[in-house]
Amino acid sequence: MSESNHVRDIIRNNIKHRKNRLEMIMPKLFLIAGSISIFTTIGIVLTLLIDAYHFFEQVPIREIFSTKLAPLGVNPSFGILPLINGTIITSLIAMFVAVPVGLTAAMYLSEFSSENTRKIIKPVMEVLAGIPTIVYGFFAYSFVTPLLMNLIPTLEPKNALSPGIVMGIMIIPLVTSLSEDAMSSVPNDMREGALALGSTRLEVTLKVVIPAAISGIMASFVLAISRAIGETMIVTIASGSSKNFTLDITQSMQTMTAYIVEFTSGDAGIGTGYYSLYAVGLVLFIFTLIMNLLSRYISRKYREEY
Amino acid sequence: MLNEKNNNHHQNNIVYDVKKLNLWYGDVLALKDINLTIRENQVTAIIGPSGCGKSTFIKTLNRMVDNIPAVRTSGEVLYYGTNIFSDTLRVEELRTSVGMVFQKPNPFPKSIYENVVYGPKIHGISDKKILSEITETSLKSASLWEEVKDRLHANAYGLSGGQQQRLCIARSLAIQPQVLLMDEPTSALDPIATNKIEELINELKKYYTIVIVTHNMQQAARISDITSFFLSGEVIETDATQKIFTNPNDKKTEDYITGKFG
């Protein structure tokens, strides 16, 4: 009894003489740290907007939405559609690879694999996700393209198909890991309910788990698309810099990101070509912003489901 | 085992004949030498203190224990004469004949209609007309039709807990099983919802064989014909419910029902 009173005395004494300086300083530090990222974002967007504005002053809007991109020509033309086309096509090819493979792997990991298999596969996937994109680019150019040339003789050395496929491989872990999270967070009672009605494991997965996790799965797709849209190195290396406006995936195409690389690493000077970088950057920013908002919207819906 | 003077239950066909059933979770023996007979159109209640193996037992009857990797069994569970552990019996087939209702209502995050037709659909019924007939009959049998007939396409999660549980019963009935297994189906519900489910069970036993786990002894006394008392993974006593609650053979049963432990 006396001992516990003793503890009480110490605590009373300590709390009376407690210095609250740290309590005052820390929240301010947190605020500053948080503000840095906000200000950086605002700064980036402002730079984009201002320099893009210079570009839009110099180039008529009709030219921007044309299919002719020839920034260094004698009569330069700044049609952005070839770049948007290149970005969309390579991203679609990537999704064509990443969605089926990534989702199947997620289904396997979440619904079929044993605990031990999962313990092996997940870290391997993380390694795959950690490979620098320049390595993937090299892989696309010097391995996948020659391989594909055996199948498609008309394939150009630089083309949209090969980097599209390799980007797809690169984002498989993203799709798998996020979809697997969404699927494993479906409560087990739902699986039991379905099994008790005589469903097979596959039926449970396809008819109960995936529908219940669909918003999380969709959100993973959207994130994967925005990853593909923003991907730079692979397409720069393996898709080349032809400013073709074409749907032929065996040809070289340039994406928005690859265009920016070409011009910042070359000698674009300070003319209209230079400012076009910012316009393209702005469009790219808007693309990924929309994707991010979309994925946020989808995952918010997902939280309300059960 | 059954007291023959007290009832004429022996006339009902045997649905389940459990013989010397043992079940291990890894090295832990959870069911010990269980012998039990379950007969048609009766409500068999399984009672006993928490952890005595009631859920394990009832989940063995439709082989839901298969989902736990470390489970091993020995002995026989004959379902209409077929050993449910035999390799020739597909577990899905057993489960279309033996429905299950869980402790916590677990409707799918789909519409009321989609919940009911889930079973019929995966078992190959696609005709819209048949499916809506099934929906109506099943919901009526589960005494839920009147409450939901105007919102069949609303999400099942908009229903109250008791309604959700009756929806789960309707979902099981939709594939017309022979047996309904219920693992403490009212333990997550309030007294009014509980009462509704008990009335429903009374109605359903005309058409189905019901095995219900409950740790509520009054409930067992109210709704069951046969009661089996489990203790530490063993069947202590199985008898007509009235006999168990008024004049049990075993001292341990008496201690349990008079509230001396559990």
Ligand SMILES: Nc1ncnc2c1ncn2[C@@H]1O[C@H](COP(=O)(O)OP(=O)(O)O)[C@@H](O)[C@H]1O
């Ligand atoms: N998945 C499991 N793995 C290991 N042991 C389990 C598992 N489920 C239940 N048990 C054990 O088996 C015994 C019986 O459990 P259970 O059948 O759930 O009892 P009840 O439903 O009567 O409360 C308990 O000792 C419990 O700890």
Ligand SMILES: [Mg+2]
């Ligand atoms: Mg239990």
